[in-house]
Structure formats: C-alpha cells, structure tokens
Amino acid sequence: MIIIGLTGSIGMGKSTTAEMFREEGYPVFDADGVVHELYAKGGKAVPIIKAVFPDAIKNGAVDRVVLGAHMRADPLHLKVLESFIHPLVSESRTAFFEAHKDAKIVVMDVPLLFETGLDKAVHHIAVVTAPYQLQRERVLAREGMTPELFDSLLARQIPDDEKRKRADVLIFTDKGLDNARKQVQDIIRDLKETA
Structure with missing residues (x-):
C-alpha cells in the first residue's frame, strides 16, 4: 500500500483536491x-x-x-x-x-500533517498550494471569517513556502479544476509506475 499524505494551508483547495482522488477511485481518510x-x-x-x-x-x-x-x-x-x-x-x-488494507493507494487528507508529525507515516507528500492573494480571497469569502481570524488560523500552521519545501509533489489550484484534476491523475500514474 502506498500512502499519500495530502496537506495544504487553509483556503488552498485541499478538500476539493481530496475529492478528486476519491473520484479516481482511491480511499481518502479525511481528518477534518x-x-x-x-x-x-x-x-x-x-x-x-x-x-x-x-x-x-x-x-x-x-x-x-x-x-x-x-x-x-x-x-x-x-x-x-x-x-x-x-x-x-x-x-x-x-x-x-x-x-482499506487491500487498497494499492490511499490518501490521508490531514491539514496539520507536518504539525502533528504524520508526515513520517506516509510514503509521498502532496502539498496543495495557490498564491497567497487567492488563498486570502477564498478564506475571507467564507461565512463568519474575518481578517483577524484568518491571520490567527494561518499563525497555527506551518507557512505555505515551508510546506512546499517538504513536499514530494505540489498541486497548484489557481488554474482551475481541470488543471488540478490533471495533476492528481499524473500523481496517481507516476506512483503506479514506480510501485
């Protein structure tokens, strides 16, 4: 079994990306x-x-x-x-x-993958990312969200640039859903080839 650790800061599109892995037929553990x-x-x-x-x-x-x-x-x-x-x-x-013990590939969707040390329990780390301005726009559009709350949530997470450095692969979500889905499919193909 290959375990993909999927993570990303708030507003990066991680939940949508996790759903794409599900649509490709792979089990996803959703910590949130x-x-x-x-x-x-x-x-x-x-x-x-x-x-x-x-x-x-x-x-x-x-x-x-x-x-x-x-x-x-x-x-x-x-x-x-x-x-x-x-x-x-x-x-x-x-x-x-x-x-899911018989699955070839599973995904662990964990927002605090690095912060909780679970990055050590996976084989490949995929970080979902987007430019800061887009991230901020997405998060501030959420009901009940304020700039202060957004800043306090970000302060509890490892910064996006640090997550990028620790990733095996990056999934960019600023170019639309089809582009992100293609990246997910490429990751799956590459893992199957190396398995």
Whole structure:
C-alpha cells in the first residue's frame, strides 16, 4: 500500500483536491471530516468538550464558533483540546486503514500533517498550494471569517513556502479544476509506475 499524505494551508483547495482522488477511485481518510463527526450530535468528543467547555455545546453538538473563541482566548485551551481529540482521530485512522488494507493507494487528507508529525507515516507528500492573494480571497469569502481570524488560523500552521519545501509533489489550484484534476491523475500514474 502506498500512502499519500495530502496537506495544504487553509483556503488552498485541499478538500476539493481530496475529492478528486476519491473520484479516481482511491480511499481518502479525511481528518477534518472525522473531527466534524466527533463534534456532531452523538459524537464521541461532545461529552468531553461539555466537561471542559460547557458553553460550547448547543443542542447536543459542539458549537465550533464558541469553541474557537476559547481556543483563541488561551493557547493552553488548544493543547487541552488536542490532547483528547488527536487520540480519537487516531482511532478512526486505524479503522480506516483496516477497512482499506487491500487498497494499492490511499490518501490521508490531514491539514496539520507536518504539525502533528504524520508526515513520517506516509510514503509521498502532496502539498496543495495557490498564491497567497487567492488563498486570502477564498478564506475571507467564507461565512463568519474575518481578517483577524484568518491571520490567527494561518499563525497555527506551518507557512505555505515551508510546506512546499517538504513536499514530494505540489498541486497548484489557481488554474482551475481541470488543471488540478490533471495533476492528481499524473500523481496517481507516476506512483503506479514506480510501485
């Protein structure tokens, strides 16, 4: 099995790129998707978060806006949150690999691939990237996003230029979907040839 680590900073188009790998028939582990499930009504993280940040629970689910405010208020809060969220995500990742143990190629879509050390657990690293101005436009177009919040999110991530240096391959998303899809197909072809 070849494991592709797919990462990229906020607003670079990583989720759309991950979907392209899925469309090509390859299993994708979506770390963000797992966190959404953990935060949803009935999710495993809800009771833990309720014990630490009770006001962040609304209608039985985690209110990400309230939780985010706690994270920005005190950096220690983020460490506390990660201490119980990361093991739960890891549990889901183990189940994913068990379910797809016969796959030739799998993709791990992890926004904080380098920050969490998961870059050591993959065979190839693909970094999704775009010019900063386009990234900023995309992110600021999101509901509830502010320039300050965008800056604080970027500050928690390894800079794009550093991610590019650590990548085995870059996927540029500033030239349209067809261009990005062609890059994904080229990566798959190259990996199959070298396997």
